Amino acid sequence: MILELEGLAAGYGAKTVISDLSFAVAEGEILALLGHNGAGKTTTLKTAMGLIAPRAGLVRFAGVPLARVPVAERVARGLRLLPEGRGIFPDLTVAENIDVVAARLAAGGAMFTPEALYRLLPVLAERRTTRAGSMSGGQQQMLAFALAILGTPRCLLLDEPSIGLAPNLVERLFAQVRDVCRAHGVAVVLVEQNVAAALALADRVAIMNSGKLVFDGTPEAARASNLWEHF
Amino acid sequence: MDYLYSYLILAEIYVLLGLSTNLLVGVVGIFSVSQAAVFGVGAYIVGDCLLSGTLSFLPALALAAVACVLLNVLISLPSLRVSGDYFVVTSFGIQLLATATFTNWTWGTGGANGMPGVPPPDLFGASIESTRGILALTTMAMTLGCLAFWLILRAPFGRKLRAIREDELAVAAAGKGVLGAKVSAAAMAGAFAGVAGGLYATYLSFIDPSSFDLDASILLLTMVVVGGARTLWGSILGPFLLLALPQALTLLAIPTTYAATSRQLLYGGLLIAFALFRPQGLLGERL
Amino acid sequence: MSAYLEIAGVNHSFGGLQALNDCGFAIAEGGIACLVGPNGAGKTTIFNVITGFLRPDTGHVAFRGRPLDGLTPQAIVRAGIARSFQNLRLFADLTACDNVMLALPERAGETPFGALFRPFATARADRRRRGDALQLLDHVGLAARAADRVRNLSYGEQKLLTIARLLATGAELLLLDEPASGLASGALDQVMALLRRLRGEGKTLLVVEHNTRVVQQIADEVLFLHQGHLLAQGSPAQIIADPALAEIYFGGAL
Numbered sequence: 001m002i003l004e005l006e007g008l009a010a011g012y013g014a015k016t017v018i019s020d021l022s023f024a025v026a027e028g029e030i031l032a033l034l035g036h037n038g039a040g041k042t043t044t045l046k047t048a049m050g051l052i053a054p055r056a057g058l059v060r061f062a063g064v065p066l067a068r069v070p071v072a073e074r075v076a077r078g079l080r081l082l083p084e085g086r087g088i089f090p091d092l093t094v095a096e097n098i099d100v101v102a103a104r105l106a107a108g109g110a111m112f113t114p115e116a117l118y119r120l121l122p123v124l125a126e127r128r129t130t131r132a133g134s135m136s137g138g139q140q141q142m143l144a145f146a147l148a149i150l151g152t153p154r155c156l157l158l159d160e161p162s163i164g165l166a167p168n169l170v171e172r173l174f175a176q177v178r179d180v181c182r183a184h185g186v187a188v189v190l191v192e193q194n195v196a197a198a199l200a201l202a203d204r205v206a207i208m209n210s211g212k213l214v215f216d217g218t219p220e221a222a223r224a225s226n227l228w229e230h231f
Numbered sequence: 232m233d234y235l236y237s238y239l240i241l242a243e244i245y246v247l248l249g250l251s252t253n254l255l256v257g258v259v260g261i262f263s264v265s266q267a268a269v270f271g272v273g274a275y276i277v278g279d280c281l282l283s284g285t286l287s288f289l290p291a292l293a294l295a296a297v298a299c300v301l302l303n304v305l306i307s308l309p310s311l312r313v314s315g316d317y318f319v320v321t322s323f324g325i326q327l328l329a330t331a332t333f334t335n336w337t338w339g340t341g342g343a344n345g346m347p348g349v350p351p352p353d354l355f356g357a358s359i360e361s362t363r364g365i366l367a368l369t370t371m372a373m374t375l376g377c378l379a380f381w382l383i384l385r386a387p388f389g390r391k392l393r394a395i396r397e398d399e400l401a402v403a404a405a406g407k408g409v410l411g412a413k414v415s416a417a418a419m420a421g422a423f424a425g426v427a428g429g430l431y432a433t434y435l436s437f438i439d440p441s442s443f444d445l446d447a448s449i450l451l452l453t454m455v456v457v458g459g460a461r462t463l464w465g466s467i468l469g470p471f472l473l474l475a476l477p478q479a480l481t482l483l484a485i486p487t488t489y490a491a492t493s494r495q496l497l498y499g500g501l502l503i504a505f506a507l508f509r510p511q512g513l514l515g516e517r518l
Numbered sequence: 519m520s521a522y523l524e525i526a527g528v529n530h531s532f533g534g535l536q537a538l539n540d541c542g543f544a545i546a547e548g549g550i551a552c553l554v555g556p557n558g559a560g561k562t563t564i565f566n567v568i569t570g571f572l573r574p575d576t577g578h579v580a581f582r583g584r585p586l587d588g589l590t591p592q593a594i595v596r597a598g599i600a601r602s603f604q605n606l607r608l609f610a611d612l613t614a615c616d617n618v619m620l621a622l623p624e625r626a627g628e629t630p631f632g633a634l635f636r637p638f639a640t641a642r643a644d645r646r647r648r649g650d651a652l653q654l655l656d657h658v659g660l661a662a663r664a665a666d667r668v669r670n671l672s673y674g675e676q677k678l679l680t681i682a683r684l685l686a687t688g689a690e691l692l693l694l695d696e697p698a699s700g701l702a703s704g705a706l707d708q709v710m711a712l713l714r715r716l717r718g719e720g721k722t723l724l725v726v727e728h729n730t731r732v733v734q735q736i737a738d739e740v741l742f743l744h745q746g747h748l749l750a751q752g753s754p755a756q757i758i759a760d761p762a763l764a765e766i767y768f769g770g771a772l
Contacts, residue, residue, distance in 0.1 A: 015673035015700050037557060037728035038699035193557050196770030210729060211702060227768060228758040231730045379634055386633030386640050387619070387647070394609045394620050401607035404569070405621035406595030406687050407628075415630045516611070 002027050002187045003048065003079070003155045007057035010047040016055070017043040018211040025155065025204075028185040030178070032198035032219070035208035036231045041191040042084055044208070045157045048189075049081045050074050062154065076105065078154030082161055086144045090133025094124055094143055097132050098150065105151030111184055112153070117146050121176070138169040145173065149180060155187040162194050170194065174201050199223060207231070236362045238474060240434055243369040244427050245451075245470035249458065250380045251423035252451040255303075257460030257518060258389070259416045260396030261310045264448050265322045268329030269306075269421055271443025273299045273428020275333070275340050278349040278438055288352040288433065296425040303421025304414055311410060326445050333440035345439025352433040365434050372430060376423055381463050383419070392416055393461065446495070453502045459515015468514050473498070520583035522547040522722065523599075523691060528567055528577030530746075537563045538574065539746035545739070550713060550723040552733045554757075555743035556767055561726045562604065563746070565693050569601045570594040581691070596623075600689035602680045604696045604726075608668045614679050615664040618651040619644075621686035651686065658682045658712060674705030681712060692716070694725045698732045710736055734758070 004024040011017040018040035025031040033041050046052045048059050050071045059066045061079055069077075081087075089097050098114050106113050118125035121142055127135060132143055141161055148156055158177070162170040178201060181188050192198035199205065199219040207215035207222070207230040215222060215230050252266045273295040280291035306325050310318045334343050341347070352359050352368060359365055383389045391412050394402050399409050432438050441447075450473065458469025477494045485493055510517040521544035530538040538560045545551045553561045566572035568579055570591040579586045586594055600621075609617050625643055632640050655661050658678045663671055671679065677697060684692050697709055713723060713736055727733050733740060733754060740757045742750040744766050750757060757763060765771055 011673075013673075014669075014671065014676060016702060017700060019702060036730065038696065039729070192769075194769030196765075196768050198769075209731060210698075210706060211700075226758075227764070228730050228734070231728075231767075382637050383630060383633050386637070387625070387628045387644055388630050388633045390612070390616055390620055391628060393612060394616075397609040397611060398607050400571070401603070401609065402620070403571075403591040404595070404601060404603070404607070405683065406592050406600070407620070407624065408592055419630065 001025065001060075002062055003189070004060040005044070005048060005057065006060070008044070008047060008054050008059065009056040010043055010052050010054050012043075012052075016211065018047070018208075019056075021057070021208075021211070021213055023206050023213060023216060025187045025189055027154075027187055028181060029204060030181055030188040030190060030202045032202035032205045033189055033191045033208065034195055034198060034205060034231075037193075038210075039208040040211040041208060042159055045081060045159050045189065045191060048157060049079065051081075072104075076151075078152055079157070080148045080153045080155070081157040082144055082148040082159060084159040085163070086140050087147060088132050088140055088144050090131070090140075092132055093129050094132055094135075095128040097143060097147060098124075101147045101150050107151075110151045112149050112151060114150070117150065120180075121146055137164050138166070138173075141165060141169070141173060142176075145176065149186070153184075153186050155189070156181075158188060158190045160191055160193060162192060162197060170197055177201070195227065233362055236366050238478065240362070240366050240369050241431075242471045242474045243366075243373040244430050244434070245454065245474060246373050246467050247376045247423050247427035247430075248451050249454045249466040249470045250376050251420040251427070253455050253458075253460060253466045254380065254383070254392075254416055254423070255307070255420040256452065257455055257515070258384070258392045258396065259413060260315070261307050261413065261417065262315055262319050263307065263322045264319060264445070264452065265306060265326035265329065266420075266424055266451050267443045267445070267447035268326050269299050269303050269424040270428045270431070270447070271329060271333055271438075271440070272302055273425035274432040274438050274443065275346065275428075276425075277429035278346050278432040279339065281350045281433065282346070282348065287356075288354065288429075292426060292429040295429045296422045299421040299425025299428070300418045301421070303424065304417045307413065307417035311413060323445075326448055330440055330444045333443055340440070343440060345437055346432075347437045349432045349436045349438065351436065352430070369430055369434070372426060376426075377463055377467065379419070380466065384461070384463065388412070388415075449502075450498060453498050455512070455515075456505050456510075456518055457501055457512055459512025460518045462515040465512050465515030469512070472513075473501075520580065521545065522582060523568070523724070524578075524580045525564065525568065526578045526580075528564065528574045528579070530563060530567065530572065530574040530577075537746050538567070538577075541577070541743070541746055541748060543741055543748045543751060545722070545724060545741075547722050548717065548720065549738040550717050550725060550736050551739045551741060552737040552754075553724065553726045553741050553743055554728075554730065554733055554767075555749075556769070558745075559743040560746035561743055562695060564743070565601055565695060565726065568594075569599060569693060595687050595689060598689050599691045599693065600684045600687040601693035602684055602695055602697065604699070606676055606680050608676055608679060608683070610669040611667060613665055613667055614655060614660055614671065614675075614682075615648065615651050617668060617679060618654050618682050618686045619647050621683045622647050622650060623688055654682045654685050655679075657685070659708065672705075674701055674708065677701060677705070677709055678712065681709075681716075685716075690720070691722045691724065694723060696726055696728065698727055698729055706732070730758075 001024040006022050008021040009019045035041050047054050102114050124146055180186055190198055202219055205219050205222040248270055255261045255263050276295040276298055277291045280286040309321045333340050395409055402409050454469035454473050459465030524544040526542045528538050528541040541564055555561055567574045570589050581597055652664055655664050658681055660678055698706055737754050740754050742757055742763055750763055
């Protein structure tokens with residue numbers, strides 16, 4: 001297991017958003033993390049990333065507890081978050097966006113150097129000198145995805161990457177996610193509103209309801225269950 | 232003895248200004264950095280009226296209060312439209328505009344040379360020449376100001392003002408008007424500053440733009456921060472304390488050339504220290 | 519005979535985004551109606567339109583047959599409709615009791631003149647209001663926290679307080695934006711029980727809720743919104759039995 005959450009609890013101020021949450025994801029596995037709005041999906045990702053301190057429980061990455069590991073170190077070890085609403089620098093060009101992140105993460109021998117990324121995502125190579133904020137939503141999301149996999153990712157936490165994208169773009173992005181994951185053994189935790197698209201992509205499905213895990217199984221089992229009960 | 236009286240008179244005048252600033256900035260959350268400009272308008276109106284003999288003291292003071300009510304409502308109006316940060320910038324501009332006017336409108340204010348020879352206050356024909364008499368007058372004004380501030384804060388109206396500072400939208404959702412309350416508070420704050428201006432001009436008998444500039448506005452904010460926001464006792468303590476400090480400095484034998492600078496240093500240091508370590512001030516709440 | 523609350527032909531765009539698209543529905547007096555739909559369906563936007571926080575590009579809202587178009591939020595509260603917010607919007611520095619008192623209908627003493635020139639009458643009136651507020655706090659189970667500042671209340675208590683504040687307005691139609699979100703099971707049950715009790719006391723509730731478990735437990739009627747338009751209206755059982763709605767809710771054929 002590359003990423004394991006054990007009995008995790010977290011929240012903001014007076015509010016406890018997730019409690020007693022446990023699940024794990026293996027190398028090369030795509031886990032869809034689903035649930036109603038406010039169920040605690042984003043909070044789960046942020047807690048795993050170390051952006052929110054857990055109130056209980058622990059996060060283990062490649063077998064090592066992360067409690068005292070700062071966010072930058074988690075990133076360097078290969079735990080990556082693609083945040084909700086595009087994690088890019090809109091006023092920088094595409095190349096500048098990539099160079100800023102690559103400067104720290106993509107030294108020689110990395111799985112994805114900037115050159116490798118431009119080969120993988122030619123649309124970004126064409127747009128190297130374009131200001132990131134002026135690109136279309138789909139291109140911006142591709143760039144955000146590129147930033148998330150720069151260097152040597154081992155586990156990607158993707159927070160609603162399909163939001164605001166047309167269906168054909170979602171398909172293309174998800175195909176890209178699947179290829180990277182399969183070819184390089186990278187694990188993915190995918191938080192999605194679009195349940196159908198997530199089920200089609202995922203190897204396994206976890207469903208949260210009001211901060212707790214209520215389902216953990218295969219996409220087939222999820223389809224067969226009464227989804228209205230879980231959401 | 233005169234030295235002590237002079238301190239008390241000035242401190243009491245600044246309590247009125249502190250109440251004005253606390254009401255506007257602390258209670259309602261209209262972050263004005265131009266309260267000294269309103270203070271100045273009050274001072275110049277009373278000074279002009281008395282020098283020209285058009286009005287006696289009380290009518291002049293009433294005129295100054297009314298003018299400052301209108302002025303303060305006017306300059307607070309942008310706060311209804313723009314959010315906090317932008318209002319500070321607007322308010323900053325208003326302060327600069329006021330200082331420029333005080334300095335360059337020689338015919339009305341005497342310009343940078345100031346306005347000398349403002350007659351002492353008079354009540355019902357009798358001129359109040361003695362320091363003790365003026366102290367009685369400022370004490371009365373301060374007491375009335377404090378009473379009004381206290382009555383407002385403890386009433387439902389005060390609760391509404393505090394709620395507006397926290398969340399205007401939620402006040403509207405509770406079925407309450409926001410505009411009227413903000414305008415009323417700005418008007419009251421204006422009246423306090425206008426009266427303070429009139430008392431200041433007649434007590435010192437000489438006023439010039441340096442008393443009503445941006446430094447003065449920031450001093451008023453420092454008084455609220457140090458004393459504490461949203462409480463009567465904080466509004467009283469802040470001015471008394473901050474005006475006493477420069478006097479204390481004179482006890483340390485600092486050369487007079489550095490006196491003004493060291494005062495600014497002290498105020499600046501206090502502002503930073505309180506913001507970092509005691510945001511609720513000595514006797515109040517967080518600004 | 520006209521409906522209790524009636525929304526007709528409401529359109530509204532933010533920039534290029536059509537948030538409400540010929541949105542129309544009606545609800546009857548009494549009972550709990552839940553507004554559901556995928557993210558971006560326009561649920562909060564229609565709340566903002568009904569309560570006067572947003573003036574729609576076109577369309578009408580009527581309450582008890584009386585048009586509400588163009589009224590301010592305050593006037594709409596006085597007409598009998600009050601709403602809560604997803605992010606609560608409580609006054610964190612005020613006490614629980616003060617939060618409720620602030621929402622009680624306006625009286626003398628809320629003007630500066632009353633406060634300054636009739637201080638004793640104002641104080642007396644305020645004591646009576648405090649009594650009313652305490653009763654409301656008791657009603658939602660927060661009597662013991664009346665004197666505590668909101669920032670010291672638990673999240674569940676804060677949620678209950680938003681409901682007490684709604685009740686204080688005296689409104690008969692309550693619009694609740696996600697009253698159950700962010701609550702663990704104990705507090706969740708408490709809020710759901712309170713909503714049912716309010717229904718029993720003759721209030722009408724229109725609730726935005728994302729947790730379909732909660733919806734199935736409290737709703738008398740479900741309104742399904744999609745892309746700013748009402749797609750279906752019916753009992754919870756009818757709504758979840760419709761495969762077309764499931765497909766929309768879950769993003770496609772499963």
